[in-house]
Amino acid sequence: xxxxxxxxxxxxxxxxxIIFGYEKDILKVLLSHRRFQPAQGDWSLIGGWIxxxxxxxxxxERVLVEITGLKDIYLEQVEVFSKLDRDPGGRVISxxxxxxxxxxxxxxxxxxxxxxxxxxxxxxxxxVFDHEQMLLAAHEKLKLKxxxxxxxxxxxxxxxxxxxxxxxxxxxxxxxxxxxxxxxKVLSLGxxxxxxxxxxxxxxxxxxxxxxxxxxxxxxxxxxxxxx
Amino acid sequence: xxxxxxxxxxxxxxxxxIIFGYEKDILKVLLSHRRFQPAQGDWSLIGGWIxxxxxxxxxxERVLVEITGLKDIYLEQVEVFSKLDRDPGGRVISxxxxxxxxxxxxxxxxxxxxxxxxxxxxxxxxxVFDHEQMLLAAHEKLKLKxxxxxxxxxxxxxxxxxxxxxxxxxxxxxxxxxxxxxxxKVLSLGxxxxxxxxxxxxxxxxxxxxxxxxxxxxxxxxxxxxxx
DNA sequence: ACAAAAGTGTTTCGGCTACACCCATGC
DNA sequence: GCATGGGTGTAGCCGAAACACTTTTGT
Numbered sequence: 001x002x003x004x005x006x007x008x009x010x011x012x013x014x015x016x017x018i019i020f021g022y023e024k025d026i027l028k029v030l031l032s033h034r035r036f037q038p039a040q041g042d043w044s045l046i047g048g049w050i051x052x053x054x055x056x057x058x059x060x061e062r063v064l065v066e067i068t069g070l071k072d073i074y075l076e077q078v079e080v081f082s083k084l085d086r087d088p089g090g091r092v093i094s095x096x097x098x099x100x101x102x103x104x105x106x107x108x109x110x111x112x113x114x115x116x117x118x119x120x121x122x123x124x125x126x127x128v129f130d131h132e133q134m135l136l137a138a139h140e141k142l143k144l145k146x147x148x149x150x151x152x153x154x155x156x157x158x159x160x161x162x163x164x165x166x167x168x169x170x171x172x173x174x175x176x177x178x179x180x181x182x183x184x185k186v187l188s189l190g191x192x193x194x195x196x197x198x199x200x201x202x203x204x205x206x207x208x209x210x211x212x213x214x215x216x217x218x219x220x221x222x223x224x225x226x227x228x
Numbered sequence: 229x230x231x232x233x234x235x236x237x238x239x240x241x242x243x244x245x246i247i248f249g250y251e252k253d254i255l256k257v258l259l260s261h262r263r264f265q266p267a268q269g270d271w272s273l274i275g276g277w278i279x280x281x282x283x284x285x286x287x288x289e290r291v292l293v294e295i296t297g298l299k300d301i302y303l304e305q306v307e308v309f310s311k312l313d314r315d316p317g318g319r320v321i322s323x324x325x326x327x328x329x330x331x332x333x334x335x336x337x338x339x340x341x342x343x344x345x346x347x348x349x350x351x352x353x354x355x356v357f358d359h360e361q362m363l364l365a366a367h368e369k370l371k372l373k374x375x376x377x378x379x380x381x382x383x384x385x386x387x388x389x390x391x392x393x394x395x396x397x398x399x400x401x402x403x404x405x406x407x408x409x410x411x412x413k414v415l416s417l418g419x420x421x422x423x424x425x426x427x428x429x430x431x432x433x434x435x436x437x438x439x440x441x442x443x444x445x446x447x448x449x450x451x452x453x454x455x456x
Numbered sequence: 457a458c459a460a461a462a463g464t465g466t467t468t469c470g471g472c473t474a475c476a477c478c479c480a481t482g483c
Numbered sequence: 484g485c486a487t488g489g490g491t492g493t494a495g496c497c498g499a500a501a502c503a504c505t506t507t508t509g510t
Contacts, residue, residue: 008240008277009277009278009279009280010238010239010240010241011238011239011240011241011278011280012236012238012239013238013239013241013321049236049237050237050239050310050321051237052237052239052319053312054312055310055311055312056308056310056321057310077307077308079305080284080305080308080323082278082283082284082285082323083283084281084282084283091280093241093278093284095308095310161489162489162490163488163489178472178473178474178475179488179489179490180474180475180489180490180491180492181472181473181474183489183490183491184491185471185472200481202488203480203481203482203487203488203489204480204481204482204483204486204487204488204489205479205480205481205482205487205488205489205490206480206481206488206489207488207489207490208489208490223454223471223472226451226472389462390462390463391461391462406499406500406501406502407461407462407463408462408463408464408465408501408502409499409500409501411462411463411464412464413498413499428508430461431460431461431462431507431508431509432459432460432461432462432507432508432509432510433460433461433462433463433506433507433508433509434461434462434507434508435461435462435463436462436463451498451499454499
């Protein structure tokens with residue numbers, strides 16, 4: 001596709017981001033409470049236009065920096081939504097991304113200023129346009145990734161206990177995992193490094209902290225969750 | 229994203245399709261031999277522009293009809309490629325799809341007219357721009373799908389033997405599967421319907437034909453190929 | 457008779473599951 | 484002492500993998 005581009009139609013192209021965060025055993029999503037028309041007062045995903053001089057990924061990063069103040073966020077493409085009437089304001093092609101961010105790091109003042117809020121995944125209100133479908137697609141993709149790769153690096157604090165990691169998985173998959181089996185499974189991957197100190201606030205006995213080893217080989221692909 | 233669209237930049241948006249076909253135990257891809265500048269003589273994927281009044285999926289379907297004469301083709305989104313310089317002719321955002329088509333059904337005269345050819349997957353020549361990356365991404369997605377769903381419906385003739393199905397899988401994964409185990413695995417899914425007639429051309433003994441049962445429950449999600 | 461694919465049966469092995477059970481500690 | 488989460492051990496089960504073996508038929 002390269003000859004005489006200029007005679008062909010051009011389109012408005014946007015990015016919409018599903019920003020996952022994790023706090024108090026709950027998977028959350030950063031949503032925006034629209035303060036103007038159309039759909040004023042409704043909740044929507046965080047999005048923005050793609051500029052002429054930026055890739056879709058750069059646009060998503062820019063939007064994330066504007067809202068959360070965070071750079072170097074984990075981002076993954078989900079899907080393109082291009083129905084003609086998906087946005088009542090006009091024909092807009094939207095490229096959907098999901099992001100994982102560490103809630104403890106994010107700039108809440110900035111988020112507040114943009115009228116955003118962290119909403120528990122299982123308590124998502126009605127969203128504008130096709131944003132619910134986008135959210136579902138992003139969640140499926142997140143589960144798929146978490147099922148064959150150990151995630152958590154981008155959602156948990158640097159140091160975490162295995163119970164915290166398990167509860168993250170329980171929040172993502174909305175189901176329980178056997179504590180003993182989960183522990184054995186994730187440790188067998190050899191991606192976690194045991195620390196010498198313990199967390200004593202979540203239990204009486206105290207649980208050792210772990211952290212992700214930053215090896216190159218950490219692209220381990222194994223079945224962590226078999227079916228879902 | 230809906231207020232005052234008109235002040236925001238618009239982009240050229242294209243679709244590029246990786247069209248998979250299967251013939252003589254070989255996985256093939258339909259490529260186009262460019263007959264004009266730029267990159268004249270080079271091979272490229274089949275693509276086209278998205279029109280104002282069509283979705284990305286519709287654009288891909290239209291392109292496929294133009295080239296193969298086939299409607300109702302299996303299509304799946306792969307990924308968006310949006311690097312600024314990916315197309316030397318200008319800034320083009322490309323939405324990549326892969327398709328599976330039955331080679332026995334396709335219109336070879338039409339394809340010929342467009343300067344296209346079926347190339348074996350493991351003998352792909354150098355492709356223009358970022359089309360090689362697109363092809364790799366599409367192949368990964370195809371393998372992922374084939375690993376948890378029984379595919380073949382869209383690549384094989386209506387009637388096929390289990391050996392033909394196995395060889396399709398071997399072509400997709402570029403590895404061998406144990407004939408006995410493969411047979412037991414796919415039959416255990418209960419998605420195939422044994423026919424009364426046999427194929428006698430591929431072997432002396434003859435092998436029963438099977439066909440896909442067209443049940444709704446055929447959305448079975450199981451591990452057909454564990455790791456790859 | 458032999459080769460070659462079709463089709464069935466069997467054994468082994470590893471991993472997941474479901475537990476039981478001990479440990480450490482705050483109350 | 485007892486409740487609670489931390490952590491270890493183990494028996495059973497299921498499915499994948501490896502491979503032996505029998506069937507059928509064209510040459």
